[in-house]
Amino acid sequence: MRLLSLGRALPDRRVDNHSVFNAPAIFDYDAIAIDPEGVFMRIRELLDASASHTTHADTQVVNGGAGEAIAASEVLRRRHDEFVRALERGALVVVFMHSQAMITGVSGFPGIDRYFFLPAPPGLAWDAELIRWGEGTSVAVSDPAHPFTRYVDAVRDDVLYRAWFEERARGFADHAHVFARSAGGAPVGVEFQVLGGSVVFLPAPRTHGGDAGRAQATAIVGAVEEHLGRSGGDRPPWADREPVPGLDEREAEVERARELVRRAEEQRDGAEAEADPLRRVRDVLWTEGTHALLPAARRCLELLGFAVRDIDDVPVLQADGTRIELEVEGSEATVGMAAHYRLRTRLDARIEAEGSAPRGLIVVNGERMQAPDRREEPYAEALRVAAEATSYALLPAPELFNAARAALAGADDETLGAIRERIVSVNGLVDLSDLLGEGAS
Template identity: 35%
Template sequence: MRILSISFPLPNVAIDNYNPLTAPNYNDYDALIIDPAGIDRVVREVIEEGKEFEAFDGRPVLNVPGSATVAGIAEQLRRRLEETRRLLEAGGLVVVLARPDAFQAGVVGFEGCDRYHWLPAPGGMSWSTPWLRAGEGKTVRIADEHHPMSAVLREFRSEVGWRAWFDERQAEFRRHGRPIALGGSGVPIAADFEVLGGRVVFIPAMSEAYGTPRTNLAQALVDACRQMAGVDTGAEAPYWVRSVAVPGLEQVEAELEEAAAAEAAARERLAAVRERHDALARHRGLLWKDGPGYGEAARAALQALGFAVVSRPGEPLAVQSEDVLAFVELESASGQVVEWPYIRLQRRIEAELLAGRPAPRGLIIANGYRDREPEQRSGELSEPLVRACENYRYALVTARTLFELVRRALGGADEAALLGMRRRLLNGAGLLEAPKLLGLEDEEAPETGPIF
């Protein structure tokens, strides 16, 4: 079994040690062990300290766009997502030392660089808040005695200093995560996830011990990885074993190769179908989710209509169509939606004006009484919210209305129809209903923009 360790030096003949800038392809290995903190550490060493690194192909790594003679930091980091995806799709294993997510500024060509940009997550989750939270502690209680990593955590309990924990109250974690060890108050600090046909295992951060303890830790991790991969941890069979005849074995080996090829093809098709399924099913979240899930569904809905999302991750949502910029505010509530999204939108637009920039258009997507069936949401928007949007000429749509537009788009609406929907959203004022946005009602001449 071939194991690659990134930014977590482990002395063992079965392990190749590199950092994210110098490593070969992740998917050239059976398992990957990685400390995400090594990503921002090595980036800082290049940008702030001028430290020199050499990519696996021999090119120097610099904070510039990549070329035939220079490997850019952004180029080296971005490629790791596809490599990890392929490793998992092949049934591989990724072991992660749990750290809180953090952004690394200053990478040319990669503004959204964070510690987990390279790691796919189960559907509906990400490796950041609210699912993975920052925290510190030393308490380790084994929750799954049968998991191979439990032996590692038990033996090296004194080396553990966990720096992140999973929120077991999140439905997605309960659906996808299998706790291995718990910290104080029973919060999961180690967990196992199935992702894209492979396994992603988070374990607590370990101290930087050297010498014999580090060698023993490396061997324990190798043994655990082999057990999780179903590989015998004992010595490999000698070279002459394959020459010993066993009646019927040669035919079965041929059948095994054929079945393995069929399984790989089926797994690839399953991953493609699951990706299409998740992309379509995400639109249902527009009707009932809140928080990041609602934001993700709203972004997907606007993109389905042809809008370009121009805001970066973590920033308030902004979209664009035909060079027209619009600020978008989202609100999903179990009760009636009141004026807060309008207030946030107005402050954002006023800030643009104070900065001397043109005022963008305003769009509010509101989802009131989100726990009710869509047909039973009468009065989901407060009257002051509706009146404020009319007065300031902000477009206001319910999540139900936007969902109807998305259904029309997914049902085969052509580009001319989508362009009409986008224009009506950008030029509308006050509460907009589906018939008007679909062009089924006479359109009124647009008035002037927002008043202040």
């Protein structure tokens, strides 16, 4: 886990310390610490030109924007949007609390307050009515179970809180969880649920950097890890060298089990890869539509020796030099004339373009939720008559399934060739029972 800290340097290897201007995208972090006073200091430096600032990509930040530079107002507005996005995805934001203040003079962003970057819970605002000015050096834990009590303990002798919450403010009690108070009982350590994440306000410490800064950083990182349910960093190398009776044997068993699992997963994946096209054969009996029945019909036709491919985004069969326009239609009821009209349009287009009589095939799967031997009227009689009159083949899905099953069972090339020839040549209903033999259905 990495913690992003803005406006206050936290000396710890797990912390990325940046300014409000040069930080990477805030929503890329699960935890962010921010000192609003440090943020204001960087903005003041920009306004009075006492320091130069760039973005994370080294673009110059200026007040107003010119040429290849970027306007400070754009960066600051972007930071607000990034905090919103981070909280929406469940981030934890830790704020060193200060009283409200305003900065004027940022071109395009007049009247920036100290908490411009931070969204608030419904019905609350981070204004002077809620966050009151007040300074003190005595803070006590009021909820020992809260993860950030370790921070309060770590800075107990170095605290200088600069603000407190007015708990009588409307909406405070509905959203606030107080875990630390001043000696006089004012809330100075408070957590709020905001959007999908959490915002934790902490009493600010007096000291920056040095041993005190390292203690602050260690306590905050530990509290963040506990709050997010993360482990306490990487295990140090020396820990692996400490013997534990029986552990080596158990770890060897774990490794052997992992290897067995890996091999089993490979076998499963291989079996799935082989089973999936076979399942698709059976799907031709009960599915409908281009996303289910069409792939199943294609697989069955491929088993019979047809080449199936898409030409101009429509499926076409090819076998023995003949091109056949393919349509499929399925329904829980009797299949009507819709597939005929689609196929007729395609055939007419080919006649107009080529001047020859093209072939067509409709795979029909009516009454698809009934077992094949219980289907009474899977296709309309008008569809059969239209197939004969228009010179295309009408192939019931159960007939196609039986043929594909015969191919899988080892039907010889002569039989498969005869099946293809019948599908290619018949006008109207295709009957393959004599070619498949008794028991095929």
